[in-house]
Amino acid sequence: MAGVCRTLVNNMSATKKHANLAAALTELIGPANTTVEDLPEIDGCRPAVLVMPSSHDEVKDSLKICADYDASVAPAGRLTWLDCGNPIERADVIISSRRMDCIIDYSPADLTATVQAGVSICRLNQLAGESRQWLPVDAPGTSDDTLGALAACGVSGPLRYGFGTIRDYALGLKLAHANGGESKSGGRVVKNVAGYDMTKLYVGSYGTLAIITELTLKLRPMADGQATLAIISRARDSLFELGTQIVQSELRPASVYIIEGDFPDVAPGSALLVRFIETREAVDYQIDRVIGLMDGRFEFELLSDERAAAAWLAVANFDRSEQVAVRWSVPPSNTRSVFESINQARSRTADLALGIIRGCLQCDSGVANTIALLRERAAAAGGHLFIEKAPASVRRDADAFGDPGAARRLMIAVKEKLDPLRALNPGKFIRGI
Ligand SMILES: Cc1cc2nc3c(=O)[nH]c(=O)nc-3n(C[C@H](O)[C@H](O)[C@H](O)COP(=O)(O)OP(=O)(O)OC[C@H]3O[C@@H](n4cnc5c(N)ncnc54)[C@H](O)[C@@H]3O)c2cc1C
Structure with a gap:
């Protein structure tokens, strides 16, 4: 590719440039692993070529060709979550690791x-x-x-x-x-x-x-024991209190979550999910301790392994049927106040140990303003808000990551050092990166 002249590339029409780029990548990776048709749109950008290299060297050489053609690149795996972060500004080529499965x-x-x-x-x-x-x-x-x-x-x-x-x-x-x-x-x-x-x-x-x-x-x-307790109460406050008590105790849970909303397999309203993953004896001891802490005040169920796996999958993918989901990270002591302040969220989860709250919002014309307001509240609570999922227009208006403050200059300096021409996912990270 040393033969590609930059002036020549600059003078090419976009169509010609894409055709030559596709030809060069096809020659390198092979026609079976290069495609120019039916490519997915990423945040409104339509890439011209998708290549699927099979090795590190093929990725490296593909990037060299892209650099020669001044082409921007969207790195990818299985292409299921390319529209994350801020909307990218351009994408000529997708380089997917799909065939790199060794x-x-x-x-x-x-x-x-x-x-x-x-x-x-x-x-x-x-x-x-x-x-x-x-x-x-x-x-x-x-x-x-x-x-x-x-x-x-x-x-x-x-x-x-x-x-x-x-x-x-x-x-x-x-x-x-x-x-x-x-x-x-x-x-x-x-x-x-x-x-x-x-x-x-x-x-x-x-x-x-x-x-x-x-x-x-x-x-x-792998530990040989694991168990999940689903604890239910109409009074959400008491679930928060119990969850906080568990986090602050000598117990070592793997997860302590309040969930609310679209979790039909777990509970109709609010629930506290507590999971232990350790030796069987340690798990049994800790489950007994939690039951002791409940002191007969709550309904609870020890979930079967199958239901526990389904429940935690539902928690991880709580936004599966929603268009807008946001995540707050705040000091754990502020988890409850943030969770309660987002009563417009249709489904929400709170990791009581880490202060991570996730909520789904209505995707209406005011959602970018709602996010801006919630971001201010997150800052007031000593944390920040990240948009996990939203249409490109919302992520463009509201910024997926928010203002990184003083770290921004450092981040831009790192980008300038490693990718000075902004070829890789331009614009996706903190604004301008
Ligand atoms: C907060 C959050 C919430 C998420 N929610 C969901 C969800 O609800 N459903 C879901 O399916 N996924 C979700 N994901 C994404 C998921 O966890 C995985 O990151 C993604 O699904 C991996 O799938 P993939 O291989 O198709 O990645 P892709 O969709 O192909 O890529 C995902 C991102 O990683 C980059 N990337 C991929 N491979 C590389 C590489 N080798 N080198 C550098 N960059 C690379 C891409 O540019 C893109 O930005 C979420 C991720 C985050 C951070």
Whole structure:
């Protein structure tokens, strides 16, 4: 591609540029893995080409071609959540990791695995499960979500209190950069970083700094016990009090959630869900302790494994049939006041241990203003608000991430260093990145 002359590219019509770009990518990746038809729109942008490389080198070389053609790139996994964050400004090419589904190395003795970015979390957990290990991340979406995308979005789910986020499990990354370069961060062992941990920079950067092509992940041993209590009361206040008491006790729950709204399989109104994942003895002891704390004041049910799994999946995907969902992160002591202040939310959940509240809002013409108001309240409560899901017009008006304050300059400087031409998901992250 060294032969592509920038002046020539600049003088080409957009159609000609896209045709030449598609031809060059097809030559590299092969016609079976390159497509120019029926491509999905991303926030109003219609990409010209979708390529599905099978290796790190193919991703890197695809990016080099895109750079030669001054083309912007939307990194992707299975393309299920491309319209997240702020609306992108342009996307000429989608580079999907769908064919990069190789588990490169799995070392049960070290509790680590190295995978290509397109491996799904379900596939990794199936393999690790044979050695009674797992990656305990229950992000929204499906079990087919690619690990590259999960890391790019820095996701977590209801297991976060007990087990952390994917950022806690990413030991190392292999990266392909916008200019066709490459780098590695971290390594394959648990203690491997001296100085600034670059892996943490890329995790959660929404594909705006580089394409993740490989990940080395730390795994956890599977506990032999788990149980979920669904506790019901008409008085939501008392559920908050009990939940807070559990969080502040010596108990070690994996999740403590208040849920309300569209959770028909769990409870018609409000419920407190408490989950323990430990040895069987520790789980039994803690369930008894919670029953003791209830002191006969609540109705409760110990959910079967099947119902518990369905309930937690519903909590992670609480917005499945809604168009607008937002998430607050506030100091845990303010969880209740924020939860109660969003009585316009149709469904809402609150992680009492971490102060993470999620709510679905009516998608009407005033929703951007409502979000602005709620964002002010979040700031007053010492936290911030993130738009998880909304039509592009709403995310454009209200900004998915809000103002990062003083960190903004630093973030822009990092983007300028790693992707100076703003080729990767331009505009998706904090405004302008
Ligand atoms: C707050 C939040 C809420 C979510 N809610 C839902 C939900 O309700 N339903 C759902 O299906 N998913 C949801 N997701 C997304 C989900 O958790 C996964 O991130 C996503 O579904 C993974 O699927 P995918 O492989 O199709 O990713 P894609 O949709 O292909 O990509 C998702 C994002 O990751 C980037 N990306 C993908 N792969 C890479 C890579 N290798 N390198 C760099 N960047 C990459 C993309 O540019 C895009 O921004 C949510 C994510 C977040 C952060």
